[in-house]
Amino acid sequence: MLPLVTTTGQNRQYKPFQFGDLQALVDKLPPIHEGGGLWLSKFNQYTQGQTLALGDLRAALSRAVTPGDLRDIEMTAGTVTKQDDILLALHLNTLSGVLRAKYPLPNTMAMPKVTWDGKQNPREFLSKAKDMWVQQTGHHPGQAGTQEGWFRAAILAGIPQAVKTVMEDNPDMPGCNSQKWENHLVHHLTRAQEAGEKQQKEVEELQNLLLKMQVGEARRKVNEAKAKPKALIVSEVPHTPESCSPPPWAQQPPHYHSAYRGRGMGNRGPRGGRGGPIQRPVIASDQCSFCLERGHWSRECPLKAQRGRGRGQGPPRGQGGYCAPGPNPTNQMPLAWDEWEGQEGQE
Structure with a gap:
């Protein structure tokens, strides 16, 4: 309005x-x-x-x-x-x-101080401070006298402590004219501004470096987490071909069949008990079911004739009681011991 x-x-x-x-x-x-x-x-x-x-x-x-x-x-x-x-x-x-x-004004404490923020141009800072002083006091701070001292004190209270100390320790500053005092102030403020900018740049570079290091560390942990399960699998389940069972299509080792029943075994089982399972040999068409030799059948077997002369005797001494069969022919037929005994009774 x-x-x-x-x-x-x-x-x-x-x-x-x-x-x-x-x-x-x-x-x-x-x-x-x-x-x-x-x-x-x-x-x-x-x-x-x-x-x-x-x-x-x-x-x-x-x-x-x-x-x-x-x-x-x-x-x-x-x-x-x-x-x-x-x-x-x-x-x-x-x-x-x-x-x-x-x-x-009762004293300089009643004056609002113009604070330099570090990014403001030093000359511009001084110009605004003098305009404010003129508006509030009606006196230009460049004129010698009490107002000049109050103005300088108000300015020094609003700048960095390092610059204030340098200005106060300079023996040429008290009593000098306004132009000399302002030139010294602008010089030191400019140096402080440059130092602040340099320090800020170094801080930003350190922050960027720290950020890169943190990102690299995070990536390393992620890669380790990805590689860890694979290492566990290799260490926990080593490759041992010897412990694997052979496939069913692989060639099996030869089996040996008993050619004779030992003396007094009868129909005993593996531990001599009666009624146990009996091994059933695989007999070829041209193989003897008694001695398992090829070229004759059981009725023509010479070992069987010897058995007829001495019933219950085992094979001749030195032959062991077991014999290995020859190569298995393609045509094979199983025959039980009880069937052998039936054939023997008929003959």
């Missing part, structure tokens, strides 16, 4: 602040007893971009000072007879001087 609004024909019409807007503005302003220049500087800051009238400043001052103090201010500035719709810019310089004189 603008106190002075533009209407048709470019004629300005005064429109005072509403109560809520005026009270919100006054609540943002510092106490005027901390410095008239500071109060007016904040007033201009919060109303920047608006076209103000003399009545707007009167309304704000009426909430900051007593009616008697307000009348004294306007009497000194010569605005008592002026109307509220008069542009404030026409009398601002006069009113500013009166407010600074009536409510001076």
Whole structure:
């Protein structure tokens, strides 16, 4: 909301602040007893971009000072007879001087300090600091005197401690002119700025290096985790061909069959008990079922004739009682011992 609004024909019409807007503005302003220049500087800051009238400043001052103090201010500035719709810019310089004189700064602690952030240009920092000082005190800090000392103290309080120490330890700084003091300050601020940028660059490089190392370590752990199961399989299940069973189609070792039943064995089992299983040899068509030799049958077997002469005797001494069969022919037929005995009875 603008106190002075533009209407048709470019004629300005005064429109005072509403109560809520005026009270919100006054609540943002510092106490005027901390410095008239500071109060007016904040007033201009919060109303920047608006076209103000003399009545707007009167309304704000009426909430900051007593009616008697307000009348004294306007009497000194010569605005008592002026109307509220008069542009404030026409009398601002006069009113500013009166407010600074009536409510001076008690000391430098009342001055808001301009803090250098390390990225700001040193010359630009000094220029803004001097403008702020002029707005709040009405005195240029370049002039020799008390204001110059206060300004330098306020500047040193807002810069890095290292630069402040260098400036204070320099014996040529106290009492020197403003140009020399400012040149030294800009030089040391520039060096501090370059050192800060170099340090920040080193920190960023270290952070990038640390990040790469962390990524490499993470990749190494992932690769180890992938390779670990394979290593376990190789170590836990070693390749041992000797322990594997031969496939069913592989050539089997030859089996040996008993050609005779030992003396007194009868139909005993493997341990001599009766009723046990009997080995059934595989007999070829041209093989003797008694001695398992080829070329004759059991009725023509000479060993069988010897058995007939001595019933119950085993094979001749020195022959062992077992004989290995020859190569197995393609045509084979099983024959049990009880069948042999049946054939023998018939013969």
